[in-house]
Amino acid sequence: MEKEKNNKVVIENLNLFYGEHHALKNINLKIPEGKITAFIGPSGCGKSTCLKSINRMNDLVDNCRIEGKIFISGEDIYDPRTDVTLLRKCAGMVFQTPNPFPMSIFDNVAYGPRIHGIKDKKKLEEIVERSLRGAAIWDDLKDKLKKSAFGLSGGQQQRLCIARALAIEPDIILMDEPTSALDPISTLKIEDLMMELRKKYTVIVVTHNMQQATRIADKTAFFLMGEVIEYSDTDRMFRNPVDKRTEDYITGRFG
Amino acid sequence: MQQIDKTESDVRKNISLYSKRVRKSDVVLKMLIYFSALLTVGFFILLIAYIIVNGAGYISLDFLLSSAESDGLLPIIINTLYVEFFTLIFAIPIGIGAAIYLTQYVKQGKFVKLIRFSTETLAGIPSILFGLFGYAIFCVLFGLGSSIIAGCLTMIICVLPGIIRTTEEALLTVPNSYKNGALALGAGKFRTIFEIVLPCAVPGILTSVILAVGRIMGESAAFLLTIGTGTKMPKEVFSHIFSSGRTLTLHLYYMSGNGSVPDAMKICFAIATILLILIFVLNVLAKLLAKKFIH
Numbered sequence: 080m081e082k083e084k085n086n087k088v089v090i091e092n093l094n095l096f097y098g099e100h101h102a103l104k105n106i107n108l109k110i111p112e113g114k115i116t117a118f119i120g121p122s123g124c125g126k127s128t129c130l131k132s133i134n135r136m137n138d139l140v141d142n143c144r145i146e147g148k149i150f151i152s153g154e155d156i157y158d159p160r161t162d163v164t165l166l167r168k169c170a171g172m173v174f175q176t177p178n179p180f181p182m183s184i185f186d187n188v189a190y191g192p193r194i195h196g197i198k199d200k201k202k203l204e205e206i207v208e209r210s211l212r213g214a215a216i217w218d219d220l221k222d223k224l225k226k227s228a229f230g231l232s233g234g235q236q237q238r239l240c241i242a243r244a245l246a247i248e249p250d251i252i253l254m255d256e257p258t259s260a261l262d263p264i265s266t267l268k269i270e271d272l273m274m275e276l277r278k279k280y281t282v283i284v285v286t287h288n289m290q291q292a293t294r295i296a297d298k299t300a301f302f303l304m305g306e307v308i309e310y311s312d313t314d315r316m317f318r319n320p321v322d323k324r325t326e327d328y329i330t331g332r333f334g
Numbered sequence: 335m336q337q338i339d340k341t342e343s344d345v346r347k348n349i350s351l352y353s354k355r356v357r358k359s360d361v362v363l364k365m366l367i368y369f370s371a372l373l374t375v376g377f378f379i380l381l382i383a384y385i386i387v388n389g390a391g392y393i394s395l396d397f398l399l400s401s402a403e404s405d406g407l408l409p410i411i412i413n414t415l416y417v418e419f420f421t422l423i424f425a426i427p428i429g430i431g432a433a434i435y436l437t438q439y440v441k442q443g444k445f446v447k448l449i450r451f452s453t454e455t456l457a458g459i460p461s462i463l464f465g466l467f468g469y470a471i472f473c474v475l476f477g478l479g480s481s482i483i484a485g486c487l488t489m490i491i492c493v494l495p496g497i498i499r500t501t502e503e504a505l506l507t508v509p510n511s512y513k514n515g516a517l518a519l520g521a522g523k524f525r526t527i528f529e530i531v532l533p534c535a536v537p538g539i540l541t542s543v544i545l546a547v548g549r550i551m552g553e554s555a556a557f558l559l560t561i562g563t564g565t566k567m568p569k570e571v572f573s574h575i576f577s578s579g580r581t582l583t584l585h586l587y588y589m590s591g592n593g594s595v596p597d598a599m600k601i602c603f604a605i606a607t608i609l610l611i612l613i614f615v616l617n618v619l620a621k622l623l624a625k626k627f628i629h
Binding site for chain 2: 134136139141163164165166167168171172174176178179180181190191194195240243244247
C-alpha cells in the first residue's frame, strides 16, 4: 500500500481510438513520483498519444474516444467532475518543436500564471525569475525579458518553453520529444535540466532516442503498435530485456 | 542499364566544362516575360499619369471644401466617409466573428463547405445585383428609401464575403503549436482564440479591412439603386444616415453624364485623382500597420 502511494500517475486499462483506429491497447502503467519515466518505441507506436492522454490534449482531436482510467494523485482525470484547466495546471507540457508565443520573453512565461488569475506585477516578476532560473536560462535572458521570444536560438526557445511550463507550478512535466528538434549541445543542456527537474517534479518524457532514455530515465516503457510491451527500470530493460521484441528494438534490429 | 551509364560518363569525360550554350528558346521566353512585366507596369503608370495630369490641376482647397449644393465636393466626401464608417462598423465584427466560427469552432464538414461555397459565390456576384437586392429589401421593404443607411446595409453584404475569406485565411496560418501551447497551460478555448490566435492573425485581418475600405470607396453599382443622389451637407450628425447622399464614385458617374455643368470632365478627373490618392494612402497604411504587428 505504501508503495502505491508513491505512484503519481496510474494508467488503468487505457484504450484509445482515433475513429476506427485502435491507437492504444489496454495500457497499464504506474508512474512513480519524483522520477523520470521515458516512453520509447518506433514512430506511430502510441507513445506520444499516451503522453497526451495524461493532460487530456487528445480531447482536441476529432473522433478521439478514450476508455479506461488515468489517475493523478488518486483522482481519475477522465471523471466528468475533472476541471481540465486545473488538470493542465497540474501537468505541464513541453512540445516537440519549441513553440514560444509571439510575445516578449516575459509575457511568454507570465502567460500561464495570468491565465490562472495572477495579476500582481511584482508576483509575476517573481514567478518569471523563478521559472527562468528553474529552466537554467535566467542568466542568458535576464537582460532581454522585453525582447521577442523569436530572437532566441532553438535550444533557448525550448528552455523558455520549459520555464513557461514551470511557471504554472505543475507537479508533473510531460515532454513530447523535447530535444528532437535541437542540436547535440542544446540537447545535452536540456537533459541536464531534466535531471535537475526530477528533484522537484515527476517527469514523463517521450523520446526517439534510446541513448537519451538510458542517460536520464529511471524507468522506461517500451511501446509497440499501441501496446506497452515492457515497462521496468531503465537499467534492467536495456541490460536484460524480458521480451524478444524489446531486445530487437533496443539492439537496433528494427525501428 | 549499367553499360549505358558507363559509356555516357565516358563520353562526358571528354567534354570541357566550358561549353555553356545559350539556347534561343530561353532568350525568347525571357524576352516575353520581360515584355509582359513591362506592359503591365506600363499600363498602370500610363493610367495613373493620365488621370493625375488631367485631374490634379483642378484640385484646390476651394474645390475640396466647397459645400455649394450643386457641385460642392465636401458633402460628397462626407457621404463617402459615412458609408465607410457605417459599413465597416458592422461588417468587421460580423466578418471576424464568422471567420472565427468557421475556423475554430464548427466541425469541418458538409455544413462548413456549404458556407464556404456560398461566401465564394457571393464574392463573385456582380455588385449591381446586391444593389437590386438592397433596393428591394432595405429601401422598399424596410421603408428606408434611398438613403445612406440603405446603401451601407447593402454594402455590408457586399464586403462580408471578402472579410470572412481573408480573415479565415489569416486565422488558418496561425500555427497550431501556439494554440496547443496555450491550451496545455490551461487556457480555455475562448482565451486561446482571443489572446493567442487572433493577435497573430492581425496583419491578415488588417489587410482584409483595408481591402474592404478600398472596395467601399470604389463601389458604385451597389449604391446606384440604394443610396440616392443627394448632395446636401448633413444637418445633423446622426440623422444624416437616413437622407439620400451620393458617394465620390457616384458623383463621378453623375458628373460625367451631366452636360449642364461646365468643366464636368475636369471635375471627373479631379475626383478620380482624389480616389487614387486615397487608395494609395490606404495601401501604404495597410503595409505599415501589418509590419508593426509582425514580430
